[in-house]
Amino acid sequence: MNNNDILVSLDIGTSKIKVIIGEVMNDSLNIIGVGTAASNGMKKGAIVDIDQTVQSIRSAVEQAERMVGMQINRVVVGINGNHIQLQPCHGVVAVQSENREIDEEDINRVLDAAQVMSIPPEREIIDVIPQQFIVDGLDEITDPRGMIGVRLEMEGTIITCSKTVLHNILKCVERANLEVLDICLQPLAAGSVALSKDEKNLGVALIDIGGGCTTISVFEQGTLQGTSVVPLGGDNITKDLSIGMRTSTEEAEDIKRNYGHAFFDEAQEDESFEVSIIGSDRKQSFNQLQLSDMIEARLEEIYAFIEQEIRRMGYRELPGGMVLTGGVVSMPGCLDLAQDVFQSNVRIAIPDYIGVREPQFTSGVGILQFAYHNAKIQGKELFPAVTIEEPEAKVKKQKKPTTQKEPKKEKESGLSNLIKYFFD
Structure with missing residues (x-):
């Protein structure tokens, strides 16, 4: 593997920070590493705590580094539709x-x-x-x-x-010991992965529903015509569940991920679960139908705001319909509810790459693809983004037999490290 063919994207979201490592071979992209970490310093798409954001970026970067055995030095940063x-x-x-x-x-x-x-x-x-x-x-x-x-x-x-906004993002990236190679607008980047040429030409709305906010991007005549951000997302659904079930935000998030269904008509009444009541030792039983009632109400409101924003941008009808992406839309029922509310052709966009086949990774993969395509035309230097750590490991192996008394112990630790390297 040549480190001169490797690119790294950094997607700083409200609920998660995602780092994706891609290798460019024969002008096509392969995903070789992914790192995700909880985003603690963001609210509604904006940085509110630099130290916590830096720590979250480092956690995501370290996870991606462990996956591929490389040190990440330079990243392409995605900027969301805010401001x-x-x-x-x-x-x-x-x-x-x-x-x-x-x-x-x-x-x-x-x-x-x-x-x-x-x-x-x-x-x-x-x-x-x-x-x-x-x-x-x-x-x-x-x-x-x-x-x-x-x-x-x-x-x-x-x-x-x-x-x-820009300087705060760049400061966080630099304090995480990373160099910024390029900056990409996330709606444009996501559009390069999620949308077809025909959709972009006819007119289409790309809707990215994240944790803290929802980004609406309208494409027409092959290019981005406008973006808008609604400060509502998956975190609002979690808060509603926390209040409705009188439980902690953490437990509400777990229940949303494990049992959540966005379309009331298709939720199962016989699928039940227990919830710890906050400030008490008691547990209360709920079923998916009750859960869906709360989720659908909030998601319906988000969809109503999306429709309102598209009309405010001057679009009554989009022949290409609407394309949903982002972490929230992986919940069952999101597509059915969207079709019911918008009364239009709606689909969910998922990146077609092994290891990142989830809507939450659309922006991260798009940043890699878009940055590479732009750099090729404009002659920008994007490589190398990483340092391969393999030679360092070989040097350590040669230094092992320092004493004659305990060679077996050192061999065992070397083997366990190797197993950790491949299976961590």
Whole structure:
């Protein structure tokens, strides 16, 4: 395995922090490592405690490192839809090379030219997303490298973020001893994995329901048209269950994961469970039907807010329908309830990679795919992101026979370490 072909994404969510290690082989992505940790310093998609967030990032990174036996040094960071603004942009440059062949330097110059615009002092440009390149009047070009021309234009979208939000995220990543390779807008990244080209062209809403908030992203004519964030998510469902069943938030979360059903009509009355009552030694019995009644009410409210936001963005009907993703939608019944509420074609998006076939990993996988594709066109340097630790392990093995009295004990500890390495 070559560390020059490995990329790492960091998805900082409200309930979980996810680190995904991907290996690029022959222009395709393979997932080789995953690390997840509870996110303790976030609320409603924003950082509220830097120290706790740093600790959570380190935990997720260490878990991913143990899985593959590598040290993670550099990451591509995902930024959620909070405090994000999209602006159309246009750049024009003359092709500089003598033979008039367009190269990565020309692309970088046209991207820089597109960024020459008035931006408020409290905001910062995090990315420029090309919609199309135009070479001597010939439009709808996605990758102009190698083409011959005199004039190169680019039409696209500038993504700006609140400086405070961005700097807090970058500070957390740096304090976790990681270098930021690139920054990706999560709705764009998730769209690269969750949506087909036809859906993006026709018009589709990508709905990412996470722990603390729900991100709504509308794609049309092949590009992202707008994003909006509703400060409601899976944590609100957990709180409702905690109040309704008079139990701890921790137990309510476990019950939601093990017995939760979002569609009342399909919940099972005969599936029952016991719940510890908070402040008492007694336990109370509930069934899935009672649980579903509470879950459905909150999720229905979230769906109503989603519909309201899509209409506020100016979309009455989307031919591509709606695509659900995020940790919450893995709960049974979410799709049925969405179809019932939206009265539209709805599906759930799951990444098609071994080890990450869950809706919660859509953004993390998307960050890898999107960052690699962007870097290829713009000539950004993304590798290497990791340091392979195998040579270090070999040196340790050679140093083992220091004394002649206890060679067997040292061999046993080496074997147990090897077993831990593969099965931890």
